[in-house]
Amino acid sequence: MTAMFIRVDLDPSAASDRELAKKLAEICPVNIFAQAPDGSATIVEENLDECVLCELCVEAAPPGGIRVVKLYDGAVLER
Amino acid sequence: MRFYEFECKLLLAKMGVPLPHGGTASTPEQARQLATELNAPVVLKSQVLSGGRMKAGGVKFADTPEEATNAAAEILKLPIRDQLPVCVSVEAKAAVAKEYYLGVTYDALAKKPVMIFSDMGGIDIEQVAEEHPDHIATQHFSTLVPYTDFRAKELIASLGITGGELTALTGIATRLVRLFQQYDMTLAEINPLGKLEDGSFVVLDCHLDMEDEARERHQAVLDALGISPDETRQGRPPTDFEIRGAQVDAVDHRGVAGRVVEFDGNLGLVIGAGGGSLTIFDAVQKYGGKPANYCEIGGNPSVNKAMELTKLILSKPGVEKIAVIMNVVSNTRADIVARGVIKGVVESGHHPAEKISIFRIPGSWEADAFKILGKYGVEYCDRSVSMSEAARRAVEKTGA
Numbered sequence: 488m489t490a491m492f493i494r495v496d497l498d499p500s501a502a503s504d505r506e507l508a509k510k511l512a513e514i515c516p517v518n519i520f521a522q523a524p525d526g527s528a529t530i531v532e533e534n535l536d537e538c539v540l541c542e543l544c545v546e547a548a549p550p551g552g553i554r555v556v557k558l559y560d561g562a563v564l565e566r
Numbered sequence: 567m568r569f570y571e572f573e574c575k576l577l578l579a580k581m582g583v584p585l586p587h588g589g590t591a592s593t594p595e596q597a598r599q600l601a602t603e604l605n606a607p608v609v610l611k612s613q614v615l616s617g618g619r620m621k622a623g624g625v626k627f628a629d630t631p632e633e634a635t636n637a638a639a640e641i642l643k644l645p646i647r648d649q650l651p652v653c654v655s656v657e658a659k660a661a662v663a664k665e666y667y668l669g670v671t672y673d674a675l676a677k678k679p680v681m682i683f684s685d686m687g688g689i690d691i692e693q694v695a696e697e698h699p700d701h702i703a704t705q706h707f708s709t710l711v712p713y714t715d716f717r718a719k720e721l722i723a724s725l726g727i728t729g730g731e732l733t734a735l736t737g738i739a740t741r742l743v744r745l746f747q748q749y750d751m752t753l754a755e756i757n758p759l760g761k762l763e764d765g766s767f768v769v770l771d772c773h774l775d776m777e778d779e780a781r782e783r784h785q786a787v788l789d790a791l792g793i794s795p796d797e798t799r800q801g802r803p804p805t806d807f808e809i810r811g812a813q814v815d816a817v818d819h820r821g822v823a824g825r826v827v828e829f830d831g832n833l834g835l836v837i838g839a840g841g842g843s844l845t846i847f848d849a850v851q852k853y854g855g856k857p858a859n860y861c862e863i864g865g866n867p868s869v870n871k872a873m874e875l876t877k878l879i880l881s882k883p884g885v886e887k888i889a890v891i892m893n894v895v896s897n898t899r900a901d902i903v904a905r906g907v908i909k910g911v912v913e914s915g916h917h918p919a920e921k922i923s924i925f926r927i928p929g930s931w932e933a934d935a936f937k938i939l940g941k942y943g944v945e946y947c948d949r950s951v952s953m954s955e956a957a958r959r960a961v962e963k964t965g966a
């Protein structure tokens with residue numbers, strides 16, 4: 488089932504940063520990020536609704552790198 | 567968790583509490599052997615976890631080994647509340663002159679353990695309390711200091727017991743409290759405690775309940791009794807619904823969505839928070855509602871866990887609506903539960919506004935929860951609405 492409450496937008500340049508990808512996979516408490524075999528960051532769709540809105544990913548990425556969107560009210564966590 | 571009577575007696579024996587002579591038999595032949603060895607009239611009792619053995623025919627008396635063999639054969643194949651006995655106890659029939667009651671449990675209101683003594687044993691202590699309150703004495707005690715003989719004596723003497731009888735009962739009472747504390751029991755009860763014609767005392771029947779969460783601490787003693795970790799030890803075997811509820815809780819370590827108990831009503835309950843489940847369950851019944859289940863959620867369950875629990879409850883035939891009610895939450899997030907419950911309803915093929923009669927989880931992240939619920943048209947309320955009132959609204963919407 489697709490996510491009903493949360494969307495995470497990952498900028499392509501942030502996604503291709505291997506160091507950032509590793510960090511994102513480490514810090515997200517609910518495993519929304521994974522590192523693909525080529526080292527890039529991917530989103531684990533089935534975990535999206537578990538997002539606890541902690542903003543750790545937003546802080547770890549460069550400005551504009553990650554946006555966490557609350558689908559139920561349109562609010563966006565970004566920097 | 568409950569213990570079979572013979573296991574209770576093994577634990578009481580460790581404490582030095584006097585017991586009748588006897589043992590357990592898994593076959594009629596073993597019962598014959600025991601009766602022969604005892605060389606006296608015997609009482610045979612079905613070893614099941616539920617009560618009501620006497621009424622169900624699970625207790626029989628035998629004067630000879632042959633009678634004991636036949637009685638054991640009958641008892642061993644007699645289910646009581648759908649449970650076949652694990653074995654039958656065979657004990658020398660005691661010449662009882664008088665019966666007493668001794669029990670220890672927790673008094674939730676006083677937040678202390680309470681020792682209960684009565685000189686009218688052999689019947690339900692609740693019945694004694696109601697019909698003969700002058701034959702019952704209670705005494706709260708602290709878990710911080712050892713329970714002394716002096717305190718036990720004070721309690722027992724308050725019903726006019728004196729002399730050797732007082733001394734003997736005092737020793738049994740303090741040992742029972744020691745067992746209660748040492749093994750993290752929630753109930754330790756000897757009923758009846760028989761005073762024999764020769765003046766000695768013997769435990770005729772007993773009941774022990776251990777706190778489920780304490781099982782790990784007492785693994786050694788449970789192993790010695792042959793109790794495996796997957797034995798739930800409740801009053802009846804778990805239903806398929808309850809087994810699946812335990813699986814929902816077990817597969818995800820985040821938070822609690824457990825202790826699912828099946829009932830046959832039409833209102834599914836997603837409830838919890840430090841005793842809140844019991845309050846809410848009672849409130850639903852008070853307003854004439856019929857719960858489909860009891861459950862306990864808390865400790866910030868994941869969205870997935872709340873979703874799976876909701877799906878399980880909605881899959882139960884006859885469930886028309888669910889009520890999602892908790893006390894004010896701090897470590898559980900209202901928005902996470904809201905997401906899980908709504909997902910569960912949608913994945914079950916229903917519309918949240920139709921299936922969720924009320925959502926009342928005030929506290930941590932309630933603002934986000936209310937936005938989620940508002941989006942799906944679900945009725946919600948904050949802490950200005952009591953749990954009881956929320957239950958009333960759920961019942962009103964669902965119908966009895």
Ligand code: SF4
Nearest residue numbers: 515538539541542544
């Ligand atoms: S906000 Fe927190 S939980 Fe959500 S995706 Fe980012 S790191 Fe994961």
